[in-house]
Amino acid sequence: MSNRWLLIETFGGDLPPSIIGVGSTPKRMVPLRSVLGRGRSLRAVEEIVAEVTESGRAQELVTHDGGRRVLGYPLHSYRGDVHGVWVWTGQVDETAPERGLAGAWHFNLSTDTIGGSDDLLDLYGVEPEDRQTERATAEAFTRLVPNTDDAAALALLIRSRPGDEHQAVWAIRRDDGEMRAGHLSCRAVEELRDGRVEVVLRGITQDIGPAEATPAAPPPVVLEQRVLESMARPGEHRALFNLKNLRILRWIDQPLPGLHWTLDPAHPDARWIHPDDEGVAEQISASLRTGRTTGRLRMAAEGGGWITVDVLANIVLLDQHTTAGLFTLRRVEQPSERP
Numbered sequence: 001m002s003n004r005w006l007l008i009e010t011f012g013g014d015l016p017p018s019i020i021g022v023g024s025t026p027k028r029m030v031p032l033r034s035v036l037g038r039g040r041s042l043r044a045v046e047e048i049v050a051e052v053t054e055s056g057r058a059q060e061l062v063t064h065d066g067g068r069r070v071l072g073y074p075l076h077s078y079r080g081d082v083h084g085v086w087v088w089t090g091q092v093d094e095t096a097p098e099r100g101l102a103g104a105w106h107f108n109l110s111t112d113t114i115g116g117s118d119d120l121l122d123l124y125g126v127e128p129e130d131r132q133t134e135r136a137t138a139e140a141f142t143r144l145v146p147n148t149d150d151a152a153a154l155a156l157l158i159r160s161r162p163g164d165e166h167q168a169v170w171a172i173r174r175d176d177g178e179m180r181a182g183h184l185s186c187r188a189v190e191e192l193r194d195g196r197v198e199v200v201l202r203g204i205t206q207d208i209g210p211a212e213a214t215p216a217a218p219p220p221v222v223l224e225q226r227v228l229e230s231m232a233r234p235g236e237h238r239a240l241f242n243l244k245n246l247r248i249l250r251w252i253d254q255p256l257p258g259l260h261w262t263l264d265p266a267h268p269d270a271r272w273i274h275p276d277d278e279g280v281a282e283q284i285s286a287s288l289r290t291g292r293t294t295g296r297l298r299m300a301a302e303g304g305g306w307i308t309v310d311v312l313a314n315i316v317l318l319d320q321h322t323t324a325g326l327f328t329l330r331r332v333e334q335p336s337e338r339p
Helices: 032-036 040-055 118-123 137-142 150-159 222-231 275-290
Strands: 006-009 018-022 025-030 059-062 068-076 082-091 102-108 113-116 134-136 165-173 179-193 196-210 236-242 247-251 293-300 306-319 322-332
Touching (some): 006 040, 018 196, 025 032, 040 059, 068 102, 118 196, 150 236, 150 306, 150 322, 165 196
Antiparallel strands (some): 006 018, 059 068, 102 196, 236 247, 236 322
């Protein structure tokens, strides 16, 4: 390991822990023995990973022969689950090097919410006063720069089944404007929450260096983005929608002003589409099977109430098995909105 920290995922889902990083070098969820061999280091690392995952606290041990010291530090999600463990092994009198930046997160595919740990918000450079641990799914893409993995990542949010995994390197635009390369790893698992089974993507993002100096970091999809921008018209705001629940996956343009598309922690179950317009929304989604379609909806407004929008919807193929809706939204000024 050359005195480097191992980053080990503990996402679970009936699969054993695997290595996703050696120092700042990403790994493809490789078995522990692939890096550690089958000797005493492997047994010691397996032991400390199990202890850290079980206790949720940092642990230290010395191998039975007294020759090596092993350190383990948990990567908690904001809910307290251990998504991963930092592990270092060295001589008893050695000093461990500084750990890199990595943070745990989850995408709850059943509730359309995401959550990020303080470690993740540190990686993103989020100021303390701006921190919110739980958000709507679409808010995740405000810091991730679109690239060639974009469609695959969005497809994963729509169709994930327990056991599905995904890894990729994305460019991250920190809140201070610095561009970093982040290695994302995740696995879909089932969780029992409040008496019901939910499908959750448990993930970790590791900072692996400056984006422009990291060969693994894919460049932004500049041409496609410029084509989309050139097609934008004043007053129109385009977003990709999950057709299963008609929630926004990612904005293509700037969000529609006045639309309440983010998560309000005080009202997490607030309706997104006016109850009287849910039938229209379902008809828009169903009509996409035969081509583009239009409709008019009342959608949640910031500060309460509703705003009326005209919708132009087109089908988008994310991969050979998964589709999304490209919705163009234009606000309709109304003298008053029905309650």
